[in-house]
Every structure is written in structure tokens, then in C-alpha cells.
Amino acid sequence: MPRVLRDFLSVGLPVVAIFALLPLVYANQLLLFNFVLFLILAQGLNAIYGFTGYLPFGYVGFFGAGAYGFALAVMHLAAPPALALLLAGLAAVLLGMILTPLLRLSGAYFAIANLAAAQAVYQVIANPALQDITKGPYGVSLASVFAPKASYGAALLILAGVLALVAWLRHGRFGLALQAGRDDPVSAAMAGIPVVSARIIAWLISALIAGLAGGVFAWHISVFYPETAFDLSTSIFAIVFTLFGGAATLSGPIAGVILLYGLYNVIGISVPQYFQLIYGALIVGLVLFLPRGLASLLQRRGIDVP
Amino acid sequence: MSPDSSSPDRLLTVDRLVKRFGGFRALDGVSFALGAGEVLGLVGPNGSGKTTCINTISGLYPPDGGAVRFAGQTLGGLASHRRARLGINRTFQSPRPFASLTVRQNVALAAAYGRRHGAGTGGADSAALLAELELDHLAGRRAEDLNSAQQKQLDLARALATAPRLLLVDELAAGLNPAELGRMAERLAALARGGMALLVVEHLLSFLDRLTDRVIVMNAGREIFEGTLAEATRDREVVRVFLGGDHAG
């Protein structure tokens, strides 16, 4: 069996199946939805960070663009949810295209510029002068399309697609070329890999994933404000989950979401300020001491982590 | 300089090449030519510009002056990945593997992306290439787990997987044991016999001696000698430069 299929069937599909069945036994659907949302976002971040090494602190910008893409499509075009979701993804991809010059920056400069870009998009959308279009700081209400079961199902479909995509990135030719460019852009170019264009494609894929996540979030939550859609902690969470579990693997980000978002919901809600502190410390610690996450503990022992 | 060095039918012509880093000229007007099946040695003390010469020919940076012509085409600022597909490839002084990928994936990627236009698929068998370079028993290992000599072999395997017409070799011999040195020299000689052009940067003159008669000696970004290795060791300027540097003899 090809490794892409094997990884998807052994890791991806079970996760989707479990989250499809959980609503039957667990009543807090919003919490389950948030888990699915972070599973999608962590893999979307994985697609860019894990496979190219670019860490986008402004990743939430794509999520917000998707959420507002969905909202604008519903409010102004009366688009049905499925079409609005597509437009949400498209909005994020367009933002990604505008931001491709950022990929010329490296390391911290890229992270900071990306963060600033997300802030700029937030400021535009939250601007009271654009109230007629975006509802400005007053937030949007999409009660006309509210359908929590359908939107939960859509989120699961997106998750399935994203997990399949990451499995392909891990084993397919294109994803291996990305990893080569991440390991050593100079020798990758000498091996004939168009490193820059491959990176741009990964960037747009990653933007698309966050845009779809933002769109399905808007659909599910139906009432939200710019500061919810562009909440920086969304970026931080996705980054921490991915780094903690192990970027560039399929199972690492999943483990990161289940463990850390689980922990957050058990104890973090009551003392959120400590949790932010813990997460900040965790990022620093991970980057310094365990840059390849939990997965690397197994990989070091020669175990092939899917 | 040999009289035919700028003749148009040579595969590679390097013409008064200049590369600056800030105000410093790492290459200060280097010229030479290389035909199919020829091996040209490039020697010189540390910092004389040998690696910079390979870097510029392979497209790591555009030249600041002069030109590189390959197979009748002036390359200018052409990107490395396009040069690979034209048939230019190289190894690196310190090996640069795709550390997190397996040895097999390293070579397969080069074969898939960098294969020279018109090279067909003959000899594109990555498994045979790995066996030839004594890497077959490591095929499933991550490249980062290889030792430095093995990583150099991997650099070469990856370059050869693209079926180059011009191979630029940067100090491949360093770190090989005598038996490995002999096999490596024979391997490179066989590539040249098969029609590949080779530019070989090497400190180990005995290794170079097995491969070619024709060498260029560089110092401070300039070519100070071209001729046979035996003549070079008797040339006063060459001897002075080398005795002043770290690599006497």
C-alpha cells in the first residue's frame, strides 16, 4: 500500500471518525468543534512551517480573512454556505498571494512582518469607516445560515481533506522537494528543485487551509467580532500545538492539539492568564530544546513516526 | 592560457569572471575553458577563490563581471535549478545533504527534478547509482546519520542522478581513506571517459595527478598558472604562493 494511503488510513481517518462519533456521546458540540478547528489549523501551519521552516506568527490573518470572506459572501451575495466556504478559502489565498514577498525575509523578520500584516488586515476590517461592508468593529451575525450540525460536518470534511493533503506532502514528490528545500535550499536548487516557487505553493496551500477553517468557524459560530476572528492566540495555539507534537509529521500536530488543547480545557479556562504564560514559555522551550517536538523523541530511537 | 581556451566549441567557457563580496574581489578576472571529456584541476591556497568559482558557475550568485558560457549559451543570472537541468552539477566542500530525508530520497529527488533535458532515462536508475557509490546499504537511512565521507559520496550521487555534462567537484578527496581515494579517482576518470567534463578543486595533488594533467593555479582571485601539474610544481610563482600558504606541496 502506498505510504500516503497507509498514513491517512492509520492516522487521519480514525481521527475524523472519532470526531464524527463523539457528538453522539458528548453534548458540548462547541468544544468538539473547536478541537476540529485546531486540528485543521495545526495541520495548515504544519504545511508551511513543517515543510518549509517558515513560522508565520500572523497565521490568524488567513483565518480572519476566511471568516470575513464567508461573512461577506453570506451578507452581500446571499451565497449558500458551501459557496461561501469556497470564497472564504479564496479570500485567504488572495491574501497569501499579496503576502508572498514576505517569503523573501527569513527567520524572525518573516515572523514579525507576517504578524504585522495580520494586524493590518484586522485594522482594515474593524475600521468603522467600512461599517457598511464589514460591519466594522460591531461584528457580524449570520443567523440566516446557522446550522451547527451541517457546519460541524463541513469542518470534518475539511479536516479529512487536510489530513490527506499533509500525508501526501510527507511522502509525495512535491512534499519531499519542499523538505529538501527546507533542509538545504542551496543543494535543493542544485538538485533541480525550484525552491522559491515550491515554497510559494506551500504558503498558498497553508493559507487556503486557514481560510477554510475561518469560513467554517464563521458558519458554526455565526456571531463574531473582528477581534475574535483575528485573535492572536489562534496563531499561538496552532504554533504551540504543532511544535509540541512535531512538525512535518501527520500525527505530531494531532497529538499536540489533543494533549495541549485538552489540558487547556481542563485547567486553562479557570486561570487563562497563567496558561498564556505557560504557552509562551513552552514556545521558547520547544524551539530551544525540542525543536522537532514529541515525535522526535521516537524518531531519535529510529521509530518511523507517521 | 592555452590558445584554444576561448574556442566556441568548448562545453564551458569562463571569461574574465569577477565576483565581489563588498569591496573584496574573490574572483578577479578568471578565464578558462573546458571541453567534453576533459578534466581540469583547480588548485590554490585557502581563500584563493576556488569555491567561489564553482559557486558562480553553478549559479549560487550572479557574476559581477565577465561571463560563463555553457553549451553555447551565456548563463548570466540563470537560477541554479535551471543550470542543473541544462547539465551543470556539483558537489560541496562541506557536504550539503537533505538531512531529514533518506539517502534514497536524496538521490531520487535529484533524478526527478534535476534530470538534464534530453538525458532520457538511461542510467537514471537511482538504485544502481547508490550501489556504484557504495551507499546502497545506507539507502533507507536519514542522510544526517551518515558520516562526512558518506555524505560526500551522497553529494556526488545526487549530482550524478541529474546526468550532468559538466561536473564541478569541490574537495571530494578530503577525509577519504587511501582505498576510498583510489576508487574515487577511478570513478571520476571513468566519468570523464564517458564524456563528462570535470572541474576538480583539490588540495590533494596526488589525487589530482591520477585524474588529469591540466591544472589551473589560482591565488587571490586570479589565475597565476595554467599547464601540467608537473610544470606547476616547478613554477616559481606557484611555489612561492604555496609556500606562503598553508599547503606546501
Ligand SMILES: Nc1ncnc2c1ncn2[C@@H]1O[C@H](COP(=O)(O)OP(=O)(O)OP(=O)(O)O)[C@@H](O)[C@H]1O
Ligand atoms: N559568501 C561570501 N561572502 C563573503 N566572502 C566570501 C564568501 N564566499 C567566499 N568569500 C571570501 O572569498 C574568498 C575566497 O573564498 P573561497 O571559498 O572561494 O576560497 P577557496 O579557494 O575555496 O578556499 P579553501 O581552499 O579554503 O576552500 C575568501 O576570502 C572568502 O572569505
Ligand SMILES: [Mg+2]
Ligand atoms: Mg573552497
